[in-house]
Amino acid sequence: MTFKAPDYYQLDELYSDEELLVRSSVRKFVEERALPLLPACFEEGRFPRELIGEMAELGLLGANLEGYGCAGIGPVAYGLALQELERGDSGLRSFVSVQGSLGMYAIYAHGTEEQKSRWLPELAAGKKIVCFGLTEPDFGSNPSGLQTRADTAGDEYILNGNKMWITNGSIADVAVIWAQCDGEISGFLVESGTPGFSSTTQKGKWSLRTSDTAELHLEDCRIPSDCRLPKTTGLKAPLMCLNQARYGIAWGAVGAAMACYSEALDYAGSRVQFGSPISSYQLVQQKLVDMLSAITASQLRCQRLGRLKESGAVRPQQISLAKRDNVAMALECARNTRDVLGANGIMEEYQCGRHMRNLESVKTYEGTHDIHTLILGNDITGISAFGEGG
């Protein structure tokens, strides 16, 4: 049964045929290939590696980049693809976001021609996996203070430091490592297997259990000087990558919310209490309407944001607003759905509990909800409230 997404304001009329085709292809893939695996993967805490090949074949990896074996789809089509993936599971969408919007985009935007032609085709084909090492144990919301260092030694760099919460960290063939170098933040490509470079899987997560998360350790890790991403000087370079990923998260969150809403609507229509389906009671109707209303607002926000990105006019703060509000909205929908489903809402056979747990991470990663609030506060008042260090 094909998923019937809520489209209360007939937004489908505003998408191009091509954008709708992308959505329909990814929707079918998620429905037929991913969803049958995801609940069990979540339970086992396992990333479904067996889907990498199929996702690559679909063209999902680095889909919005041009050339190098990438599909070159527009921002709205890309957003719709991520929306469908996250309707499946935030962990699956995280894999695609990190591979494409963080890892591949970093090489695409900041790399040399040699770096691009060496890595991008294999990353697009899913033959290699990339991760993005920015966050550190003591530097999360404040990446400008990161401690990892790259020191020049002849025609090599020596890297030292630790990274944490790195999606794809233990399965990656190459890591984009952000480090202090000559007083500025710069990006480096570190291949797995390089002496002095190792990873530890972060176990015990109760959220994003279908994606891989690891700590990365660099101990006198020597890499050739041509492994530096040359166009990266300063925090702006990783922030450009984060903007790409945050844009995708804004769309993805809508997917998770739609999955929950549809589950709540179906359940409320068939669950009978006091002689009638619970959807006939005012309190349940209010929950359903609140969800639909919030989803519709987020859908409109995404579409407009996508068109702004398409024309090149989008501002990072506009992306912050969409990431912040859409994820909070989706989390609220997941909690409401859990409520509508009663005790069933905590069971694995329903999706809302899995989405709710995932969205707790999505709310925090890629700029926490609060940090985006401060970005927006700064933007509208002109006053930074990030504290002394900021």
Next chain:
Amino acid sequence: MKLLVTLKRTPQRDARIRISPEGAALDLENVQFEVNPFDELAVEEALRIKEARGEVEVVVVSVGAEECEQQLVSAMAMGADRAVRVHHEGELDSLQIARALAAVVEREEPDLVLSGKLAVDDECGQVPAMLAGLLGWPQASQASDIKLSEDASGATVVCEVDAGLETVSLSLPAVIMADLRLNEPRYASLPGIMKAKKKPIATLGIEELGELGSARSRVTGFRALEDKPPGVKVGSVDELVQALEEKKLI
């Protein structure tokens, strides 16, 4: 080698179709459309033949108004090379459509025509057979396996018939109709969707295709099936017999 695949724009397979209050028409407002699933199997089979043999052109054809170009683009996003749309708005019966397609076949001169065994909207299942008849070509229906000979002069087709499987061998050109178990259609890939934008769709006026004759059948109305009355649970064989007797069924 050239393969021609016929396809029809049909409502999404699980769409809820309503009948207009007077029963004169179907209410297709807010219904999404797709490539008829059986025709999608035919497209997939053509693409597999192309991938296995190399020098093969896959052309998709549909008869209909401008919106059916969405389905032609879907097929090209899967990998078909180009499309032909015979422009027509309004009703045509099966024989008229078969005649229009026969005229396209005469222009395109394909080595093989692949079609779905039926369209899921009206389930007539007549057009491909009529097309083969009009062309004087051999046909194989309900195909669950198709093997072309090395020199592409013939095909061996396994057909699903009531009694089981029937293997037929036919010479090309021919018309072969795809059944459900023929293959599993691929998803249109994102690069495929981008490439499809640049692939050509030729439009032919239906009047260019010669005399199609008048319609021999027409739809006179629609009626929903009546709701089945709910069943009754009985506790024992005796109760069952009693219930059947009461209803005068035994």
